[in-house]
Amino acid sequence: MNRILATFLIFTLGFFCSQALATEDKFHFEDPEKSALFLDLTKELRCPKCQNQNIADSDAMIAVDLKRKVYELLQKDYDKQQVIDFMKQRYGDFVYYQPPVNPMTIWLWLLPALFVVIALAGVVISRKRQAPQINDEQLAEAQAILERDE
Amino acid sequence: MKKVAVFLIPLALFLGLIIFLYQGLFSDPRDHQSSLLEHSMPEFVLPDLMNVEQTYTQDVFVGKVTLLNVWGVWCITCAIELPYLKQLQEEGKHIVGLYYDQDIDPDFGIKTVERVQQEVTEKLNQLGNPYAFNIFDVKRDLSLDLGVTGAPETYLIDQQGKIRLHHIGDINPRVWNKKFAAIYDELVAQ
Known part of the structure; x- marks a missing residue:
């Protein structure tokens, strides 16, 4: 061996x-x-x-x-x-392996950045939309339920 | 409205991607613009392949529309291309060879010129000789200055000695009609 x-x-x-x-x-x-x-x-x-x-x-x-x-x-x-x-x-x-930055190749850098920005914006917007809307009336109701249990 | 958008936006993105990738199927990775187009021939002083006493410079291309064909006897595609080049020459086209030898390593000695000449003569006797003359690119320096990637490659040079076309690969009737014919006729007419 x-x-x-x-x-x-x-x-x-x-x-x-x-x-x-x-x-x-x-x-x-x-x-x-x-x-x-x-x-x-x-x-x-x-x-x-x-x-x-x-x-x-x-x-x-x-x-x-x-x-x-x-x-x-x-x-x-x-x-x-x-x-x-x-x-x-x-x-x-x-x-040369490093491409020059010109109007044609700029998208190689812009597209990924754009994608991240759009995705983040999408996440933020959809979160805002789903966030529960609570008003005083509902709060009072919830309080009432809690108190009743006690 | 919102439902339509949710459906249409991904569909549009998807179709865009499909079109982009589909085009990729038909693009040739070897097809990239030569950076020497519209430039004059690079400067050089090189001997004639068959008569090394005689030397040529870039001025040899002035005054005539020339097809400069890069080739070598070791190159199989070149041998396939030769008969068609011969036909083009018989139609009256001025074809010059740029010959380089693969076995000559500039770092370690040099294969004798006689040997190269003999190989070339044999090949041309066998397949026909389309060349007005052959420039012997001894150390492949001119090839490098021309952006040659291998053999065969062909340059179309106008009367002012400017490079108008660079074709990588062999010339055949299809390539000639599609790529060369129009520009060639236009240059000759000038």
Whole structure:
């Protein structure tokens, strides 16, 4: 049993190590800050070919090319926004996972908020309506009943 | 009145949702506007595929309506598209190839050009050659600047060297008639 576990561990560890090495080998940064930025960007840029993967995850040729371009641009001291703009210029807003706010996409934020507001208003109104209307006459009647029981 | 509203409001919301989702069934997630439309061709200096001594720049597109077809011998859809492109070329259309090689990894050495040329010659002898010439996108930089996502893709470029249309996927008679024909004829008439 222990043996099997050990083999399994070695395999999984080996797998992760080789992956980490592979990325480091290919895109090496002197500056750890840039290295972090590279990882961030490749996570946030979307592969234009394989639509639901970021370029860090994807092995499509275009994703590899985009990664290389990000690396190149970072070496040229581009900052994050400049790299994103560079990509958007070529592949459109589509290439970045955070959509821009414009008249078309504003609804992504407005609709949920609107829904909450309307739902709350509905709850408040219906509660008000159902709240029992009590007048003095009814109170007096209730008092009378209570007193009678005593 | 109130009863009618209680019935109608959810019904309207439901129908709205149904229409919205129904449209989704027919929308193509790959269909998004190219951001390069109405822009000039990006700047480049790249060699001819068959004669690497000769280089082209973006100016090569000025003065003629051009179909720029992105392709490679490794691309199966491109091979299916070639005979139709050949037919378009025989009808007098000016078609230029933008060739890129999948096996060339700019980070690790380069497959010899002779090898690529040989593969291309074989393929074109077999299926017909619609290309006036092929631009060799050695490191795929021009493809990246053009927003190419894969092969095949085709750009329609006007006489001023501006991109007027970007089509992802193969060109066939249906796509040509639906997407290209009207704009192409209009550009040629200018």
